[in-house]
Amino acid sequence: MKLTFKQDAILNGINIVLKAVPSKTTMSILECIFIDASGSEIKLTANDMELGIETKVEGTILERGKIALEAKLLSEIVRKLSSSGDSMVTIESDEKFTTTISCDNSIFHIQGRDGEEFAYLPYIERDHYICLSQFSLKEVIRQTIFSIAPNDSNKMMTGELFQVTGNQLKVVSLDGHRISIRNIELKDTYRDIKVIVPGKTLNEISKILGGDNEKEVLIFFSTNHILFEFDHTIVVSRLIEGDYFRIDQMLSSDYETKVSVNKKELLDCLDRATILVRENDKKPLIINIEDQEMELRMNSSFGSMNAQVPTHKTGSDIMIGFNPKFLIDALRIIDDEEVTIYMLNPKSPCFIRDEEGKYIYLILPVNFNAASV
C-alpha cells in the first residue's frame, strides 16, 4: 500500500476517527486506526465495538492496500511531521506490515498490523431515517447532555431518548433529580421512532459535528443501532435496550408561582452561593420569593450568603430549596436573556420553560429545615 495526502487532510481524518478509539481495552487491535485503500477511496475507521467512526480522506492511492496502525502513534507522528499543514505525507506499508511515514526531511518506520484483523462497522439498512441540520443536532445535544447520569448504576439514565412523532423530534435526558427536554421541529414528517442513544456517542458526535446550519446530518435507525451520516463521515453506535422512563406523567402545567428573572443575574448569584459549598456538601440554596424580589440564601460551615435578584412575579409567595448546581447547569445552556420559572409548592418540582415549549427543564427541590433559614 502506498498513499499520499496533504498533512491537513489526513490529520483531520485521524482526529475524527480518534473519538472512537478506546482509551483502555484488552483487544489491542481496537487501539488501531484502520486505513482502507483497497478500493478507489481512502477510508479511516476506528471502532470500540460500541461506537464506530468511518471517514473518507482525500489523497492519492499510488498502490492499493490496507493496514491497521496504532492510533496514538499515528496521530502524533502525522501531527508533528510538519508545521505547515500543506506538506505532503506519504504512508507506505510492505507485505510484513512494516510502515513508513514520511514528509519533507523526516521519515518514520513503525510496525503496523494486518487490516484483516480489524472489525468492520456493522451493516445498517438505510430506510428508516430523519434529517436535520448539524447545528440543530449539536445544539440539542449540548442542551440536554448535562443531565444524563454520570455512572452506570441505571444504564438507561446514561443515554438520551430520541423520539420522533410526525415532524417533531423530542430529546430527553434525566438523572433522577432533574429532566431536560428539547423539542425541535423537523422540515419533513417521518415514521415514528423511539430509541435510547448512549450519552458517550452523543458527546463524541457533538465534538465532530461542524455546527453548520447549512449542512445536514442524516440519522438512520435500525433495531439495535443508530447511524449518523454527515460530511464524509459516518458514526455508528449501539442503542441502549429497553423502554425509556414515562416522563409525561411527571410533567404538569399546574403552578402557583411564576417568576421571570434576568438569566445572567440569577446565574451570577448562584455561582456566588456555590463558593460556600464543597463537593458532596448537600447544603441547599434557599430561594425566597416575596413580592417582586427573589432572595437567595446559602448557609454552610464556611459562612453565609444573601443576595437579591429583581423578578417579575405572578401568583403566590414561596420559599423553596434547591441544589444550586442543578439550577446552574440548566441556566448555563439556556440562551434566552430572561427565563421563566414555574413553581407549585416547596415539595414539587420547578419547571424552567419557554412559552413555545422548545425547552423544559424540570428540577426537584430539596428539603430544608425552615427553622435554620
Place this chain on the structure above:
Amino acid sequence: MKLTFKQDAILNGINIVLKAVPSKTTMSILECIFIDASGSEIKLTANDMELGIETKVEGTILERGKIALEAKLLSEIVRKLSSSGDSMVTIESDEKFTTTISCDNSIFHIQGRDGEEFAYLPYIERDHYICLSQFSLKEVIRQTIFSIAPNDSNKMMTGELFQVTGNQLKVVSLDGHRISIRNIELKDTYRDIKVIVPGKTLNEISKILGGDNEKEVLIFFSTNHILFEFDHTIVVSRLIEGDYFRIDQMLSSDYETKVSVNKKELLDCLDRATILVRENDKKPLIINIEDQEMELRMNSSFGSMNAQVPTHKTGSDIMIGFNPKFLIDALRIIDDEEVTIYMLNPKSPCFIRDEEGKYIYLILPVNFNAASV
C-alpha cells in the same frame, strides 16, 4: 475595621499575595491573607515562612483595623461578587472577627481571625542591593528556571545562583545533567554578591512581575534573605545556605565541531523524535554530523525516525547522543533564529552559546551503542 475598594483593585492585590499562600500547611493561620489597615494604607500579606509577599491596595479606610481571612474563600468571594470589576466591595469586621463582604445586592458573612496571630515578614536592611528592569528579571528567570532540579535530593540544585560582579549579573541553574547560564549587564556597578535563591521563589515572582521594560525591580540582599521590591509589592524569601557549585571549571571553550542551525527546524525534528520515547525511557537521540548535514536518529520499541537538518559546520564530523528533552528545553527558551552548538567529542558536554556570552547552555551527552545505530 471597615474598608471599601474597587473590585479590580482588591482582586489584583489578592492574586499577588495568593502566590505565597501554602497549599498544604499544619499552621492554619498561614492559609490566611492578612489585611492590615491599622495605619494609613491598606496592605495585604501572605507568608508561608519561606516566601512572604506584601502588597498595597488602593481603597478607602472607613475604620482602621486588621483581620486575617482564609485566602481561598476570600479570593473566590471577591472574584465572583460582581462581573463588572468597577463595583465597590466593602469588607467590614467586628470585634469577634466576624467579617462581612458585600457588593451590589450580595452579602457574605465569614469568620475571620485575629490579625495579631499572623507572622509578620522578616525585617531586611536595605543597604545592599541591585536594580534591573522587571522585563530583564522575568526573562532571566524564564531562561534558566527549567534546569533546576525538580526535587530536594540536593537542596542547592533546587535554587539558582545570583552572582553580581561589578556591573555584571550572572544567573546559573543546574541539575547534574546540564547547566544554564545567563549573563546580563546592569546599568550601575554594585558590591559583589553571591547568593542562592530558591527556585520556588523565582517561579512565583515571575508570575507577579509585569514584564515591563520601563519599570524597575530593586533586589535587596541580607545574610539569609532576599527582598524584591517593585510596583506596590515586596517579596521576601529565605536564601538557600551553602556555597554553590564551582561551575567555571566545567566551562571550556575548546571544541572540535561548531555547527550553526536554524533553531525552529532543529526543535521541530527533536519534537518529532520524542514521539517514539515514553517517560522514563532512556533512549538517546543520535546526532550525526557529516559535511554540512545534521542527521537525527531515534530508535525505540515504538519504531524509528530519521530526520535531516541542514547546518553550517566548521571542524570535524561527529556522532553524539543526547537526551532529546534537554536539547528541547534549552532551544525553546532561546529567542535567536539561528543557534550555534560547540562539541569536543562524544563524551564531553556540548555548549549552546551566543557570541556575546549572554547565554550558555551546557548539556552532557549520553552513551550509545554505536553498533545499534
